[in-house]
Amino acid sequence: MHAPRTALALTAVSALLTLSACTSGGATTPSAAQNLELTSTTPAASGALDEITWNLPLGEPTTLDPAKVGDYSPSTVVSNLCDPLLRLNADYSVGPGLATAWNRPDPKTLVLDLRDDVRFWNGRPMTAADVVASLERQRAAATRSVNTQVLATVRTITATGDHQVTVTFSTPDVLFLKYLVNGFGAVSEAAYLKKAGTSYGTARGGLMCTGPFELTGWKSGESITAVRNDAYWDTGLRPRAAKLTFKFLTDAGTLTSALLSGQIDGSYEIPSTVSKALRSSDTGTLYHGPSAQTVFVAPTGPTSPLADPRITQALSLVLDRDALVRNVFDGAARTEKTFIPSLVWKNSEAKDVYAKGYDALPAVPAADVTRARRLVDEADPKQRTVTVAMGAGDQQSLQILTFLQAGAKRIGLTLAIKQLQPTQMSGLFYDPSLRTGLDATMALGYVEIPDPLSYAEMFTSPASPMNWTHYDNPEVTSLLTRARATLDPEGSAQLFTRAQALYTKDLPIVPIAVPHERLFLNKRLSGAPASFAYLNMPWAAHLGATDGNAS
Template sequence: MQALRTTASVALAASVLLTATGCTSGSSGTGDAPAAPKLTTTTPAATGALDNVNWNLPMGEPTTLDPARVGDYSPSTVESNLCDPLLRLKADYSVAPGLASSWDQPDATTLVLNLRSGVKFWDGRTMTPQDVVASLQRQRDPRTQSVNITLFASVKSIAATGAHQVTVRFTKPDVLFLKALANGFGAVGEASYVKKAGASYGTAKGGLMCTGPFELASWKPGESITVRRNDAYWDTALKPKAKQVTFKFVTDGSTLAGALLSGQIDGSYEISSAAAKTLRSSSAGTVYYGPSAQTNYLTATSPDSPLADPKIVQALSLVLDRDALVKNVYDGAAQKLKTFVPPFVWQKAEGSSVYSKGYDALPAVPAVDVDKAKKLLGQATSKKRTLSVAIPAGDQQSLQTLTFLQAGAKKIGLKVVIKQLQPTQMSGLFYDASLRKGLDATMVMGYVEIPEALSYAQLLTASDSLFNWTKYHNDKVTALLGEAQSTLDATKRADLFTRAQALYTKDLPLVPIASPYERMFLNKRISGAPASFAYINMPWAAYLGATGGATS
């Protein structure tokens, strides 16, 4: 989610061509929407060095870079290049070794992490098992306000068990803990530095102390964040070609397009569909489309919201013309969704065929049916006929989506009022109930950041979840997802998940909309960055470099 991170496409991705170099180039000479964009996980490898890259964060300035508290696009885009996790997410959404060179599960309730030797923090201090233990343990402390605290539900102990080893013991098997080590949850900070920084860790004042390919050089609130190359980086194969990357905070889509065209900003993930159309017709650079685990949907913000009524949810779903939406709002670069977990999440997972079969068996995305929608609205328990819906200010895609919904809702007697919130407030409402007061619903630009479908499903269905705003509860769904989390057999776990998915797709109060493809722009002087949504949890900037020899 814009904040529903963990803490997620075979059926989705099968309808498009995945290639190593496919893209829509600025040399195409056309601004028309691509009929079927070619998707790529990578861009051509960079060959030269760079003194500086100016990169944009279109969702605005981060509020923190503390890995324990990172739960949104902007902070994750920066933090993923600073703080290495124990496991590393790859561009195809598979998982590889990170600070842990390997791991073992000698029994169902034991996880042994074998750490790399010789890894150093930016200050030259060697990473120890104690740093790993401290980084994980501080997230159990409510004072840390970690977005990952629910991942400790089955953890019995975490301890250093060797010179390069940490062992985690569980009260019951738990597949989510291991997979979550590929995001901020698994990031390792220097224990003594973190303790000294206290509550200011991860802020402009408190800084960070990690092991990643870049280190935090400066943070000028309201202006920019600059990171510089870590020349002592442990992964010599991924030593950055860019000496530094400067992050800007341009949130207006048209302003960003102008800055990218002029070269003031070199690149950006999450460019809007309108900006992509403008940039495709220029010779300034290239727009790349990548497979994505992003999910867009409309959800109620409280149990008292009219959208918490299943009949109103179904009625709204029936007046939303998703074909027109994908064509006109997403510029053709999206897939309609039957539910809220996009299939790219399990594309590389064991049991992928089971997940795909379960997804295919879900009811088809409904066609527009105004008469049926009117009947459903008449059967609704809630009699409120006005919906106040939040979106980020300046987000044209969400605004256009709600405008489509607004027009359809009007036909059945529902009024949709659009509330545009500033980025900090919009991000904060996912964690702070007080910021949801006066709102009935919000547009969610979500994402599933680890390759495990049940991680995101539990966020919206578990009774004690921070994001279960409607107090949704289905005993069978809870039981199936709980059993899946404790099941180490991947095929059986996939079966349990798809059975739960079939149930919550019927009664969970949200309106699935689409899964947008990743849209990234690189100007013609740079290349190398991964093009898939996996960038959100991998050191993507370390791949950046010049398209030809050394340049500044």
């Protein structure tokens, strides 16, 4: 992450406080981002390139094992190395990947038909045995998969042919198939997995996958390199770039200089604080795309003052989100009624049901300090100081929290900001010990699969490791459980929207905004998707030279 610029944060906060003081209630006006032109793709490339140097602004990955990938940096790399069974498209729709077709002979059975022309980088053919091994290993505690909850309803995963896999379930599961678009559905060679053991996905253990690029080097603290897979099974997507090098520039100023000088060819997740400098550059183009990212503040435990929804509602009421979008996100975000971005259901078969449910939710609240103060007085928390974690150097989060800090003071709360190093910040989402001494965290979250149910379950299910406050609304749990077991898209969506109407009232989360994807490309190349779907699709295989810049 990038180094903080306190002066910039205070300037933004000053502007936001001035605007907030003028607002007392009612719905927000359309945000400044509404007129920003969004694109899911960039112009098609026309030529080949010897090498592309790409940056990972959130730092070096800790692993490239697809089963353990659950963050921006590792997913950005792995999506070009290890193909999943299904492929996510730039518009968040789903299509065939290593699986060509799928069907359900009955509600508790899923049959996947696999491609018969796929080979791993070592030349060995991919078979159903490799798929079974890749999925089954994620049950084992030793794997430390971040996807264990996906297997909660799975009874068996078996090879029912050389190129066919059959999955059986204890109850029907609408989400399992959709999870096959990310690291959970990525296929590795079974023999290599067995040989590498726990070192799989490390600089020492390496990978053995089927993707458009092959991992060839990992120098800790310096770079990750991959080369074109000339035998890639998807002949229409064989990379135009011969070599792909990833760097780890986390400081916003350093990254900006590297992009403007051409040392770095491109990057996703461009910090909003440097958008203006890159937008006006003639070195390349800054693209804005639709995103499934979501920024919110969440309590880290049941004893946190924020575990009381009255406190989170109060903090929500000291935010002027439209001013925040303009000043902190440089207009490249939108306000939404929930912490789950609407993009994840916009291309669903049941999109009309989701849209109707969303429209029925209360409007995004405008700043109302008087009402916020009443809620705090009503809750009367024993602890008035709230320690909130954020990633060290994350300028955007610092600006948001500094503004929230000033607002909290006006309603009798003290907000202490604690900056954590990137690995510690990422780790606290999975390791309870890293949440000790914290009351809340700034979450830069995202929804990987095209279904809002997956994200809602994480925070509302009593069994979820992400339910840190022990939230337990039996009606919400029942509705979401039934939604997951309902294979009819509209029936599942109707159950979800009923649950959504309930948990938006009592789930202790402070939604901030839904940022747009920000991609910068040097003028010598083009072709990459500009939407957040890049995280689970082979985006680098689309990259190539622009006219006159081939090498």
